[in-house]
Every structure is written in C-alpha cells, then in structure tokens.
Amino acid sequence: xxISSDLIRGHIDTIIMARLMKGDTYGYEINKELRTxxxxxxxxxxxxxxxxxxxxxxxxxxxxxxxxNEGGARRRYYHLTDLGRIECSVQLSAWCETRSLLDRxxxxxx
Amino acid sequence: MMxxxxxxxxxxxxxxxxxxxxxxxxxREIITNxxxxxxxxxxxxxxxxxxxxxxxxxxxxFRDLRRTLGAVKRRNAILFSIFGFITTAILIxxxxxxxxxxxxxIAVCAAIGFAALYNLLNGRTKxxxxxxxxxxxxxxxxxxxxxxxxxxxxxxxxxxNERNQSVxxxxxxxxASIESVSYVQITDIAYGEETDTLDYNVRKxxxxxxTTALLNDLCSLPYRRYENSPRALKTGDCGFxxxxxPEASDLLYALYCEHVAVVVKRxxxxxxxxxxxxxxxxxxxKRLLETYLP
Numbered sequence: 001x002x003i004s005s006d007l008i009r010g011h012i013d014t015i016i017m018a019r020l021m022k023g024d025t026y027g028y029e030i031n032k033e034l035r036t037x038x039x040x041x042x043x044x045x046x047x048x049x050x051x052x053x054x055x056x057x058x059x060x061x062x063x064x065x066x067x068x069n070e071g072g073a074r075r076r077y078y079h080l081t082d083l084g085r086i087e088c089s090v091q092l093s094a095w096c097e098t099r100s101l102l103d104r105x106x107x108x109x110x
Numbered sequence: 111m112m113x114x115x116x117x118x119x120x121x122x123x124x125x126x127x128x129x130x131x132x133x134x135x136x137x138r139e140i141i142t143n144x145x146x147x148x149x150x151x152x153x154x155x156x157x158x159x160x161x162x163x164x165x166x167x168x169x170x171x172f173r174d175l176r177r178t179l180g181a182v183k184r185r186n187a188i189l190f191s192i193f194g195f196i197t198t199a200i201l202i203x204x205x206x207x208x209x210x211x212x213x214x215x216i217a218v219c220a221a222i223g224f225a226a227l228y229n230l231l232n233g234r235t236k237x238x239x240x241x242x243x244x245x246x247x248x249x250x251x252x253x254x255x256x257x258x259x260x261x262x263x264x265x266x267x268x269x270x271n272e273r274n275q276s277v278x279x280x281x282x283x284x285x286a287s288i289e290s291v292s293y294v295q296i297t298d299i300a301y302g303e304e305t306d307t308l309d310y311n312v313r314k315x316x317x318x319x320x321t322t323a324l325l326n327d328l329c330s331l332p333y334r335r336y337e338n339s340p341r342a343l344k345t346g347d348c349g350f351x352x353x354x355x356p357e358a359s360d361l362l363y364a365l366y367c368e369h370v371a372v373v374v375k376r377x378x379x380x381x382x383x384x385x386x387x388x389x390x391x392x393x394x395x396k397r398l399l400e401t402y403l404p
Binding site: 031 | 136138139142143146147150170171174175179
C-alpha cells in the first residue's frame with residue numbers, strides 16, 4: 001500500500017510526538033509500537049526515525065536523556081517538551097480537519 | 111555469537127564515527143535497538159540468520175544514517191586537518207623569515223580551516239557547502255602565496271639583495287681605483303683572448319667623475335636574478351674590460367656581483383666582465399659607452 005506508507009511517513013514527526021504525549025520512551029519502543037499497531041504493515045527504518053528525532057530536537061519539541069541501565073544496555077529516552085505538546089496538538093487538529101476533508105472529497109455516493 | 115556479529119557488522123557498515131560525542135552515542139543506541147530487534151525475532155521463533163537479516167535491514171540506509179547522525183567522512187576530516195596544519199606551517203615560516211605581509215592572510219586561512227574542522231567534527235554539517243567553498247578560496251589564496259614565497263625565500267635566505275647593496279656602496283667609494291674601461295668582444299674563445307672592437311681609455315678621456323658616472327650606468331643595466339656560479343665564456347660574449355689596481359679587489363668583487371657581469375676572465379692587469387643575460391646586448395653596452403664619447 002504505497003499511498004498509505006507515504007502518507008504515514010509524511011506524518012512521522014506527529015506520530016512520534018503523539019506517542020510521547022502518553023509518556024517518555026525510547027526509540028526501539030516507538031518503532032515496535034508502530035509495527036504492533038499496524039499489524040506489521042508499517043515499519044520505520046532507524047535512519048528515518050533518528051532523522052525525525054534530530055529534527056524534533058532541533059526544533060525543541062522533544063528532549064532526550066539517558067535512562068537507567070537495563071540488562072547492561074543504556075537507552076536514550078525521549079521526552080515531549082511543552083512546546084512539543086502545543087505543536088502536537090496543532091498537528092493533530094490539522095490532521096483531523098484534513099481527514100474530514102478527504103472523507104468528503106473521496107465520497108463515492110451522494 | 112550472532113549478536114556480536116550483528117554489532118560488528120553495523121559498526122563496519124557505518125564506518126568510523128569522526129563526529130561528535132552525540133554521534134557516537136546515537137550509534138550505540140542504534141546498535142542496542144538492532145540487538146533488541148534480533149532478540150524479539152528470536153523470541154517470535156525466527157531462525158538466527160533470519161533474525162540477523164531482519165535486525166540489520168531494520169536500520170535502513172547507512173549512508174542516510176551517517177548523514178543523520180552528522181558523522182564526518184574520514185577523508186573530509188583528514189583533508190581539513192591537513193589544510194589546517196599546512197597553513198599553520200606556512201605561518202611559522204612567515205614568522206621566522208619576517209614575511210609579515212603574508213602573515214595575516216595565511217592566519218585567516220588557518221583559522222578558517224581549523225574552524226571548519228572543528229564544526230565538522232562536532233556534527234554541524236548544515237554549513238558544509240559554505241565551508242567547502244571557503245576552504246576552496248583559502249586553498250587558492252595559499253597556492254598564490256606559496257608561489258610568491260617561492261621567489262621571495264631564496265633571496266631572503268641568500269641575502270643577495272643585501273650584499274648587492276653593500277657592494278654598491280663599496281663600489282662608489284672605490285671607483286677612483288679604476289684605471290681604464292674598455293669595451294671588448296670575445297672572438298676567439300679557444301685561445302682565451304679578447305679582441306678589442308672598441309677601445310676607449312675612459313679615464314684618460316673623461317676623468318674620474320665621468321668614469322664613476324659610466325660605472326654607475328653600467329650597474330644600472332637591466333639584469334636578472336644573480337646566480338652563484340658563473341658560466342664559462344663563449345664566443346660572442348661582450349662586455350667591458352676593467353683594468354684596475356690589483357689591490358682594488360673589493361671593487362672587482364663589487365662589479366662582479368652586482369649588475370655588470372657574471373662571467374669573468376682574469377688578465378694580468380684586469381678582468382673581463384661580461385653580461386650573462388640575453389637582453390643585455392652588445393648594442394646596449396655600446397650605446398651606453400657612446401653616450402660618454404665626445
């Protein structure tokens with residue numbers, strides 16, 4: 001499903017921010033949730049994910065910190081900043097509006 | 111075993127991380143994520159080779175990853191380092207030889223080179239193109255300055271100009287010791303003889319003041335850069351035979367070194383000095399002498 005993959009990829013920043021709204025987490029967990037919630041239909045590459053992280057951090061929408069040592073591996077946790085929460089809300093409302101418009105435009109029956 | 115292999119393969123494909131500390135930390139994080147993915151696939155029942163491939167492919171393009179993490183290519187890091195060190199070395203040379211004219215532009219180039227290297231190593235790749243253009247300009251400036259230095263340094267090192275100036279001073283003081291100046295041309299090199307084509311006993315004709323003036327003009331003839339080793343006389347050479355007091359050796363040396371001649375032939379009572387350079391033609395010498403003829 002090429003169209004949906006591109007559509008999802010185009011909103012990756014919003015997807016990440018929406019996940020971080022629920023609480024801090026690390027990169028692997030975000031990717032894993034994406035796979036699980038799409039039943040394996042969509043997976044984001046590490047390169048794309050970390051590109052998004054870098055983008056969001058440079059815009060001060062997210063911040064990061066080293067988490068506790070779990071089983072010998074330290075993970076970097078990402079946290080949604082206040083600015084990020086505002087931006088996420090804006091993006092989510094924009095998405096709702098876009099979805100509503102698309103639904104109307106793609107109606108095949110009157 | 112496969113986990114270690116996975117980690118090594120990721121490091122190998124990514125390459126050396128000549129970037130910021132953050133770059134190395136994020137690479138570490140990505141390796142941890144890949145290992146987690148491997149473990150997850152194993153738990154889901156995948157074979158170790160399949161799990162390995164899935165974990166590796168989950169990373170995506172390593173080239174994109176390098177760009178994302180701001181990793182600097184080893185080649186670029188080395189090039190910028192070399193540029194910085196070369197400009198610093200040139201700065202030191204300029205300082206040692208007092209070439210302060212070149213010091214400031216080279217110092218600017220060195221500063222830009224090291225600034226570019228510093229920013230690259232700290233992952234600030236946004237202005238990469240600007241740095242490349244700046245370094246290219248600096249490289250052109252450096253090449254130009256090195257070209258200029260190539261001509262300046264030998265003179266500075268040999269002190270030729272200074273010696274010429276002191277010789278000119280000696281010459282003026284000892285001009286009176288010259289007895290005569292004759293214009294000659296070599297016609298038969300085999301016998302080491304010179305044949306007079308024009309013979310003017312300058313001092314008899316003009317007196318001391320005019321002789322001095324003539325020698326002043328001889329020294330003002332155009333010349334190329336002085337070379338240490340005179341060449342041998344050859345047929346066609348022309349110049350002035352200066353007969354002088356044998357004790358006036360300083361004057362001989364002065365005339366030899368400065369402008370009048372490089373090639374010298376000794377006679378019992380004088381020397382033959384000849385112009386080495388093609389554009390100091392016989393006609394130039396003759397014209398000069400003729401201005402003093404009554």
